Amino acid sequence: MAKPKLSMRDRYRLLTRDLDWTPTYVDPKDVYPFTRYEGIKIHDWDAWEDPFRLTIDSYCKYQAEKDKKLYAVIDGFAQGQGHLSLTDARYVNSLKLFLQGVTPLEYAAHRHFAYLGRHLDGPGARFAALCQSIDELRHTQTEIHTISQYNKYYGGLHNWSKMHDRVWYLSVPKSFFEDGMSAGPFEFLTAISFSFEYLLTNLLFVPFMSGASFNGDLATMTFGFSAQSDESRHMTLGLESLKFILEQDEENVPIIQDYVDKWFWRGYRLLGLVAAMMDYMLPKKIMSWKEAFELYFEQQMMEGLFPDLEYYGIRLPRHLDQAIAEKDYMSHQVYWILYQFSFAASFNTTVPTPEELDWMSSVYPDTFDRHYRPMWERAKRMNDEGNRFFFRGLPMLCQICQIPMGFTEPGDPTTIAVRTSDFRGERFNFCSDGCKWIFDREPEKYVQAWLPVHQIYQGNCGGTTIPEVLAWYGIEDGVDNGEYLTSADKANWDKWHAPAVVGGAS
Amino acid sequence: MTVKALYDYDYPSRDRQELFGDDMVVNVLWAGNIFLASAACFRAPKAMTWQDFKTQMIDPWAACDPDYEPSAPTDWRIDGEQVSPSDTTTLADAGVVHKGLITFRT
Numbered sequence: 105m106a107k108p109k110l111s112m113r114d115r116y117r118l119l120t121r122d123l124d125w126t127p128t129y130v131d132p133k134d135v136y137p138f139t140r141y142e143g144i145k146i147h148d149w150d151a152w153e154d155p156f157r158l159t160i161d162s163y164c165k166y167q168a169e170k171d172k173k174l175y176a177v178i179d180g181f182a183q184g185q186g187h188l189s190l191t192d193a194r195y196v197n198s199l200k201l202f203l204q205g206v207t208p209l210e211y212a213a214h215r216h217f218a219y220l221g222r223h224l225d226g227p228g229a230r231f232a233a234l235c236q237s238i239d240e241l242r243h244t245q246t247e248i249h250t251i252s253q254y255n256k257y258y259g260g261l262h263n264w265s266k267m268h269d270r271v272w273y274l275s276v277p278k279s280f281f282e283d284g285m286s287a288g289p290f291e292f293l294t295a296i297s298f299s300f301e302y303l304l305t306n307l308l309f310v311p312f313m314s315g316a317s318f319n320g321d322l323a324t325m326t327f328g329f330s331a332q333s334d335e336s337r338h339m340t341l342g343l344e345s346l347k348f349i350l351e352q353d354e355e356n357v358p359i360i361q362d363y364v365d366k367w368f369w370r371g372y373r374l375l376g377l378v379a380a381m382m383d384y385m386l387p388k389k390i391m392s393w394k395e396a397f398e399l400y401f402e403q404q405m406m407e408g409l410f411p412d413l414e415y416y417g418i419r420l421p422r423h424l425d426q427a428i429a430e431k432d433y434m435s436h437q438v439y440w441i442l443y444q445f446s447f448a449a450s451f452n453t454t455v456p457t458p459e460e461l462d463w464m465s466s467v468y469p470d471t472f473d474r475h476y477r478p479m480w481e482r483a484k485r486m487n488d489e490g491n492r493f494f495f496r497g498l499p500m501l502c503q504i505c506q507i508p509m510g511f512t513e514p515g516d517p518t519t520i521a522v523r524t525s526d527f528r529g530e531r532f533n534f535c536s537d538g539c540k541w542i543f544d545r546e547p548e549k550y551v552q553a554w555l556p557v558h559q560i561y562q563g564n565c566g567g568t569t570i571p572e573v574l575a576w577y578g579i580e581d582g583v584d585n586g587e588y589l590t591s592a593d594k595a596n597w598d599k600w601h602a603p604a605v606v607g608g609a610s
Numbered sequence: 611m612t613v614k615a616l617y618d619y620d621y622p623s624r625d626r627q628e629l630f631g632d633d634m635v636v637n638v639l640w641a642g643n644i645f646l647a648s649a650a651c652f653r654a655p656k657a658m659t660w661q662d663f664k665t666q667m668i669d670p671w672a673a674c675d676p677d678y679e680p681s682a683p684t685d686w687r688i689d690g691e692q693v694s695p696s697d698t699t700t701l702a703d704a705g706v707v708h709k710g711l712i713t714f715r716t
Contacts, residue, residue: 493674
C-alpha cells in the first residue's frame, strides 16, 4: 500500500525545521555571531512562523513555470519587433533608469539575503531569507534579459552595471542599499524587507510595471507579473519579521522604531527618482506621484498599516510630515535636476509636451502653474533658440541621499534648503532635516560616503573635464545623454515609424 | 549615538581637507532662483581671491541662466552670515571653510 501523502505543513517541517540542530560542542553565539550586537533580543527563534511554508522542491517547480512563460513572451516580443509598439521611444528612458538603478539593487539583495540565510539563528527565518535570495537573483536575471531586448535598438542601456558603480545619480540607489548591507541583520531586515519591500514597494513597482503596461511595453510588464507573487512573499516576510522582532522583547521596540524612522526617509528620498520618472518619463501617464503617494502611502500605510503597528508600540515615521508637504512639488524638483544635468546622464530628458504640461497643471493645481510651468516654457524658448539649458558645472550633493541640493524648505517650493553638521571639525551638508538626522545618528558611517562630485574633484573619475568623466562612466557623449529631441533614439524612432514608400524605401 | 559594531569603528572622512591639498570644496547657492535646480560645487584654491572666485567660477556658472548679470548679486553670505569681503581677500580669509556655503541673491 502506498504511503499516505504528507500534508504541506508536515513536509515543510520535515524539510526545514526538522533539519536544524542545536550545536553542542560549539557555542551557538559563535555559530551565529552577528545577531546580538545591535541590541535586539530574540528569545525564541521557533516562534518565527513562515506564512508560506515553501519547500525547495515546490519553490523551484513554481519558479520554473513562471520563467517558462516569461521567456516565451520575451521570445515573441523579440521576433515580433515588440519595441516598435511602444507609445514613444521616450518611454525607454524609464527602462534605462530601472536597469541602471534598480536591477543592481536586486543583485545586492540576492547577496545580502544569502548572508541572512546563513547568519540568522532560526531555521524558519534562514529558509525565508534563502528563498528571497534566490528570488532576487532570478529578478536580476529576468530584468537583464527583458530589458536587453531594448539594448539592440536604444542608447544608454549597454553599460548599466559599471554605471551603477560610477555615475552620480546612480550613487543614490547604490549608497542607499550599501547603507543597508553594511548595517546589522535586524537593521537590514527593517530597511529592506519592511521599509522598502512593504512600506514603499507599491510606490516603486506600480509606477514601473503599470508604466510598462500603459506604454506598450509587453516584455517589462510580463516580467512584472512574473515577479509579483515573489514580491507579495517579500512583503509578507517584511511585515512578519518586523512583528516577530517586536513580539520577542519590549526593549526591541525603540531600536526598531529608530530603524523605521531612518529607513522611511532613506527610501522616500530614493523614490524621488521614481517620482520624476512617473510624472515626466512616461508618455502615457498612470497617475501622478502625488496621487500615488496619497493612495499607496497615506491611505494604505498611514491609515491601514500603522494603526495595526500601534499595538506593538510603533508610531508613524519621523519626518513623514515633510514628505507629505513635498508631494505637491517633489517630482518637479527632481526632474528639473535631471533635465539640466542630463548632459552627464545615461538617458535623455526633454521639455514636456503642451498636453503633458496641461496634465501637470490639472494634477498639481497648487504648484505647477505657479512655479514649474514658467520654467518649462522658458527652457523650451531657450531650446528653440538653440540654447538647450544645461547646468554649467557640478552640483552640491547631500551627504546622505547624494541627490543634488535642489529640495526646498518644507512647504516653500522657492527656497532651497541646506542643513549642516560639524563632525570632528569638518563640515557636512544635507538636503533636509531627515538626511541630517540620519547623519547625526551615525556620523562615523557617513563621513565615508563616496560622493560623486567630490570624487571627480579628487581626480578619481577618469579626469576633471566632462568628456573625461563621461568616458569613465561609459556614457557615449551625444548618443546616450542629453536632449531627447536631438537624440539618436528619437531619430531612429522617427525613421522606423516613417510611412512606407511605395516601391520600397531608398 | 555611534555606530554599533563588533569592532573599533573608526574611519577617516572620504572628503577630508588634506585630500584637496591647498584647495578646498566650495558650494555656491543662488538663493531665490530655482531655475538653477541645485546649489553648485567647485574646487578652488584657499588662496583664491574673492574677486577671482566670483569672475572665474560663479559668473560662468550663473550665466547659464540667460538673465544673470554679473553686477546683480547682492546679500552675500557665508554659511548664513552676511559678508562683504574686499576683492583681494582670499576665500580662506573671508571665512569660507572646506565644504562651506556661499549664497547670494539678485
